[in-house]
Amino acid sequence: MAERVWPGLLRRAGEAVLTEWGADGARDTYALVLSELVTNAFQHGYGDTVRVRVRLWRTADHLGIEVTGGTPYLPLSAPADPSAERGRGLHLVGALADTWGITPDGTTTWCTLAI
Numbered sequence: 001m002a003e004r005v006w007p008g009l010l011r012r013a014g015e016a017v018l019t020e021w022g023a024d025g026a027r028d029t030y031a032l033v034l035s036e037l038v039t040n041a042f043q044h045g046y047g048d049t050v051r052v053r054v055r056l057w058r059t060a061d062h063l064g065i066e067v068t069g070g071t072p073y074l075p076l077s078a079p080a081d082p083s084a085e086r087g088r089g090l091h092l093v094g095a096l097a098d099t100w101g102i103t104p105d106g107t108t109t110w111c112t113l114a115i
Contacts, residue, residue, distance in 0.1 A: 006038060006042060006052065007035040007038045007039045007042070008035070010034060010035065010038050010054055011031045011034055011035040011038075014030060014031055014034045014054075014056060014065075015027055015030075015031050017056050018030055018063070021058050021063075023058070023063060023115050025115070026063055026113055026114075026115055029096050029113055030063055030065070030113055032092065032096065033065060033092070033093050033096055033097060033111055033113065034054070034056075034065050034067075036089040036090075036092055036093055037065060037067040037089070037093065037109050037111070038052060038054065038067055039089060040067075040069070040089050040090070040109065041067050041068070041069030041109070042069070044069060051069075052067065052068065052069050053067070053068040054066070054067050054068075055067075055068075058115075060115075061114060061115055062098065062112040062113060062114055062115060063112065063113045063115060064110065064111070064112045064113075065110065065111050065112075065113075066108055066109075066110040067108065067109050067110070068107050068108040069107065069108075069109075090109075093109075093111055096113065097111035097112060097113055098111075098112050098113055098114050099111065099112045100112070
């Protein structure tokens with residue numbers, strides 16, 4: 001259930017943060033990337049309780065997102081079957097973000113977007 005509710009809640013929270021930062025022009029892209037990363041963290045987390053942490057940050061030129069999902073497995077950006085309903089999240093992140101990556105331990109996926 002949480003994997004369906006939390007991405008939308010965090011998307012709206014991210015949009016509110018952008019408004020506070022005066023970066024409304026990046027709202028749609030930022031919200032989409034944030035929800036994709038959060039969705040991935042919930043879908044691929046493991047254990048009885050999946051704990052997802054989100055960190056949003058800003059510099060003069062970029063907005064940043066870090067999502068930690070607690071899984072020790074590196075996320076994969078594999079080709080998606082054209083008829084598949086899932087499997088395109090990291091492709092979207094890669095296409096929309098200026099930079100993105102995964103920490104060496106595989107627990108955090110991050111990206112930056114130009115303001």
